[in-house]
Amino acid sequence: MVMIIQTYGTMLLKAMGHTLLLCLLSLVFATIIGMIFGLMNVGHNRLLNFIGTVYVDAVRGVPLIVLAYFIYFGIPAGIQSLGFTGFKMDALQAGTIALSMNCGAYMAEIVRAGIQSVDRGQMEAGRSLGLSYGAGMALIVVPQAVRTMIPSIINQFIITLKDTSILSVIGFPELTNVGKTIMGNTFKNLQAWAIVGIMYLIVITLLSKVSKRIERRINRGR
């Protein structure tokens, strides 16, 4: 165990960095995607409702690993067959897209549920004062919805951090992938995977602690 840490320590830390980078990028895009599709789903425009529902159902209905393969191998192959033979996508790009799309769909559901949990009278009061639908959403409904959404969002962030390990299948050098490499080099299954597991555990525990603190601070402002 000490040997592994001595030999592969920097490699593991670098891999953890990659995991966090992938996770962070995905969370940023997923939040944007979730906001957009979540708002599409709560509005009264049938076409937007339809698009939002299709997106959420489609992404939720496909395993992340298949989505990752599709984006990393399928899409470049498709674009190349159209004549753009030089088209390439690296593993980080493909991984970020796959994870953002996946997490975004769940975030859309969290946003939708959060907004729908706010009493209809709040929007009505805003509209009766002359505010537009958009202003009512931005100034009245969403700020209240965010408070109920935060525990689910934190949960989704943790799931996304763990889901980065699935992207080891497309060769992105994140933590799980590096764990495989170490295992292949040393044949020390138990120690290698114990170290990788503990590293995830530490980061996720820290993340939950920080999130809990943020949650408490927001609730205090009530």
Add this chain to the structure above:
Amino acid sequence: MADNKDVKISVKNLKKSFGTLEVLKDISLEVTEGEVVVLIGPSGSGKSTLLRCLNQLEKATSGQIMIDGFDVTDKHTDINKVRENIGMVFQHFNLFNHLNVLKNMTLAPVHLKRLSKEDARDKAMQLLERVGLSDKAQAYPSQLSGGQKQRVAIARALEMNPDIMLFDEPTSALDPEMVGEVLAVMKELARDGMTMMVVTHEIGFAREVASRVIFMEGGYIIEEGTPEEVLDHPKEPRTIDFLSKVL
């Protein structure tokens, strides 16, 4: 109508359906400046729906509604602009729970650039004083009693300087001992000449303050007139029946 008083609200042949359920069947009425019109009737008679159609929180199915000369049923009318001049008070107050009293009141006028931040603040403080809540400016809605919430809600609507006020059962969700304080604010408003439409079960309030009482049932206006006419000498059997139950 060639009245010399301004017609503030004019409703012609208004119909409103929710799916197959027709809630308003054929409503026509006019309200002139300074009138206090009280709508009474059994639940499900369409009183609240009528009120909510006036500022288009419910879209009319057919018919015409003119507010201050603007046709609010016309798609080209900027409904948000018209709503700025119609205050509405709800049964469940609908104060913005994440904002304190002052922010509740200044949010809309500042966002819509009707008032500067400072002016909105000053005006809010004056209004709070008027409804007897100057000490609650920094309080959050969850820290107020029902009666206080409703008085803030009235002040919030007045902050926009509306020329019409709609009250949708403003005292129905209140504990009995708090009804008086809200009605007192409404009476003062009526005395100051505000054009008001009030849906309420407070027959005493209607008798004291209303310039006109309208009795509705089943989506129709059954009877209307002065409080004496409708409340003390009703002609329609359905009005008599209803009053015998609530008085």
